[in-house]
Amino acid sequence: MITQFRLKKSQQVLNIILLAFFIIFYSYTQAQQSIWQFEYPEKDTIYTDNTSIFFGGNVKKDGKLFIQGENVKIYKTGSFLYQFKTQPKNINSITAQFIIEKDTFSRTFYIFPQKTKLPKAIAKGDVKIVQITPAEAEWLQPGNILTITAEADKNSDLYFFNAKVKLKKISVSNSIATYHGLYKINESDTNNIKLLTGFNILNGNKISFSAPSTLKIKSTSEIILGKTIGNYAYMMYGDGDDRLGGAKMSYLDTGINVQIIGKYNGLYKVALSPNHSAFIPVDHIQIQNTNTEYPESLSANINVTPNSNFDQIKINLDKKLPYSSTTELDGNKLKILIYGATSNTNWITQLENLQSIKNIYYEQTENNVLTININLKTAINWGYDIHYDQNNLIIQVNHAPKSNKLKDLVVGIDAGHGGSNLGANGLSGVLEKDITLQVAMRLEKKLRKLGITTIMTRTTDTTLSMTDRIDYLKSAHPNMVISIHCNSASPLVKGNSTYYRYISFRPLSQYLHSEMLALGLDNYGNIGSFNFGLNGPTQFINALNELAFISNPEEEEKLTNPNFQDKMADAMAKAIKHFFKDFTSEKNN
Ligand SMILES: [Zn+2]
Known part of the structure; x- marks a missing residue:
């Protein structure tokens, strides 16, 4: 008993000693972490074949940082960035040292060439589908073309689509061959198909x-x-998928009739006309079990009437059909394509006192595609809305602001991210959501000083979805909206970029870009057809301003600097003012 007790006691002592060591070690590493920390590389041992490696992070500002003996610049934010050129194949070690007051901290990183992965051997009898397009098909109708790429032992014979097509061997590596083939589905293919045998x-x-x-x-x-x-159905040109989703063609009102000819990759493929198809995400479509609403219709008369804030076109149809719109910069044309429509329009009534519409005419551009051409009176397209009222397609084309006085301008400002949506972050730990709000608030102040009415999607650190923002802005009817974000990429990339989706809205993004560049920022570009949520609405002119790269320590320093934030707000206010003056000429007054 006594021995046992002693043992227990000694174990307790040992535990206490271990705990004490742990506490000392833990608080030591915690203290080190608040004094200096590396965002990257993430680990001390690095496997890479790249010719350069970035070391980035943040340190207490009043210390000195050396990497491989070289004094590394510490930015005002505390961030640092060091690029090390590697010599692949040699094992390298890199030592970082941070000296603050009397303390010296050091850390060693080891670099090894990446272990190249050998392809896994495929046993005889094994086969691997590398890719089938369309991907993840649930069902398809005749007319669709399927392609396949597969891997198997090089002595295999592979067959596609219920063995109707023998696949071609296109390459051999080790004992594995890659096979490829394609097949066009025809009317006789109606059973469950075994894709690969x-x-x-x-x-x-x-x-x-x-x-x-x-x-x-x-x-x-x-x-x-x-x-x-729902309120956010949209059509895409293709089934492509990247960070921003497939290229969007048009948003669609609810209750629009479509014919579906395939289901794959989470999308319905819909037939728009003999020569056009598009894709709609499955959660924006409800399958109808009746055949009564086949999406075809004759168009009846078209009426154009003025309203207080817009001119309205009303096109009479038998049922709701899908549509898309395109804008043009020159001549300020707006084109609406109605799929499934055939003209039986024998008159177009246009009233004299229209303010934004100069002319409207239609063309039957192909079987089942009726194109409505609209020429605008305004110097720029101030936005438009397309929706249905019963079975009438309604196109509302916004008037220009009442005068060229700034008091008649309403500007929406959107501070990107917020709340639980942090956005990107800088090496110092500064968050995009905080920078965007700070700059947005400064811009709001400046615009109000000019007499411009402003609408803010947020003025605090709140979480808002993209649809929250769009709903709010649409209901507030601004003339233009600027969305403010910070960019993020690999650490050397720098510069301002502005973005637009529709060509008729490009000028605002150009005015913003040139004022931002005048601040001395690098030129990262003016980018169009951009598939960003707030570039989607057609109801107001809009632009996205990616101020600068928060991921670059030099630009991070600028973005966090109150003086530079003020300069950016000034630049945007100036761009808005000049844009407004230039596009509200005497024509509109
Ligand atoms: Zn962002």
Whole structure:
């Protein structure tokens, strides 16, 4: 008992000693962390084949930082950035030293060439589908073309689409071959399709195999119809997918009739006309079980009437059809394409006292596509809205502000991110959501001083979704909206960039860009067709201003500097003012 007790006691002592060590070690590393920390590289041992490695992070401002003996610049934010050129194949160690008051901290990083991964051997009888397009198809109708790329042992024979196509061997690496083929689905293909089958010979025996993927084919005699649902349905040109999603063609009102000809990759493929198809995310479509609303219609008369803030075009149809719009810069044209519509319009009534519409005429540009051409009176397109009222397609084309006096201008300001949506961050830990709000508030002040009415999507650190922002802005009817963000990329990338989606809205982004460049920022570009949420609305002129790169320590220093924030706000106010004066000429007054 006593021995046991002693043992227990000594164990307790040991535990206490271990705990004490742990506390000392923990507080030591915590203290080190607040004095200096590396954002990258993330680990002390680095495997890379790159010819340069970045060391970046932040330190207490009053110390000195050396990497490989070189004195590294510490920015006012405390951030630092050091680029080390590696010699691949040699093992390198890099030592960083931070000296503050009497303390010296050091840390060593080890660099090894990346271990190249050998391809996994494929056993005989194994087959791997590398890619099928369209990807993740649930069902397709005849007319669609399928392509496949697969890998298997080089002695395999592979067959595609219920063995209708023998795949071609396009390359061999080690014992593995890549195979490729394509197939156009036709009317006789109506069963569940085994996509990939094959065989190879092992010890004189034939081994057959097949990949588990199957595909359902629906006959074209089965007409599948649906309606758009919700407030944010949209069509895309293709099924492409990147950070910003597929290229958007048009937002659609709710309740619009579409014919669906395939389902894949989370999208419905919809037929718009004999030569046009588009893609709509599945959650924006409800399948209809009746065939009564086939999306075709004759157009009846068109009426154009003036209103207090817009001119309105009303096109009479039998049912709600999909549409898209395009804008032009020269001549200020606006074009609306109505899919499934055939003209039976025998008159267009245009009243004398229209303010934004000069002319309207239509063309039957192809079977089932009715194109409405609108020439504007205004010096620039001030935005437009398309929606349905019953089965009438309504196009509202905004008037220019009442006069060229700044009191008649309403500007929406959107501070990007906020609340739980932090956005990007700088090496010092500064957050994009804070910078965007600080700059937005400064801009608001400056615009108000000029007599401009402002609308803010947020004035505090709150979480707002993109649809929250768009809903709010649409309901507030600003003449223009500027969304403020900070860019982020690899640490040497710098500069201001501004973005627009529709060509008719480009000028605002150009005015902003040139004023930002006048502050001495690098030119990262003026970028169009940009698939960013707040570049999507057509109801007001809009531009995105990516002030500078928060990921670059030099620009991070500028972005956090109150004087420079003020200069950026001034630059934007100046751009807005000049844009407004230039595009509200005497024509509109
Ligand atoms: Zn952002």
